[in-house]
Amino acid sequence: MGSKPTPTGFKFTSHNNLRRVAIRQLLEEGYPKERIQVDVDLNTKRVDVFADGEKPTIIECKSFKHTNEYASKYLRREGGGRRVLCQPFFDVDEMWLVYRTKKNKYIVIKVPRPQE
16 A cells, blocks of 8 residues: 555555654664653654653654656666665654565664764
């Protein structure tokens, strides 16, 4: 339902599914379920997921429709034809790239912020 084939061969998933994936990841990292909240107002900003703990974590879920326009804007072809994600990092410590497989499993790849 949330996964659709696209011209670039990527799949995308719904915002709600991304939130579920984020919560599952936080639980696996040891955050107590009762300390994880969704749609929270923090300092006049609404965030998708907030996990309070030893290391408080804020998660913003962004889903993209991978159209040809998206591919030309965010994906770059390397010499060998491989596509590389070139999405800007905004103000985050790390970015989670979520991939939905054909068997309805989610793979989360955590990419740390590049050191300047």
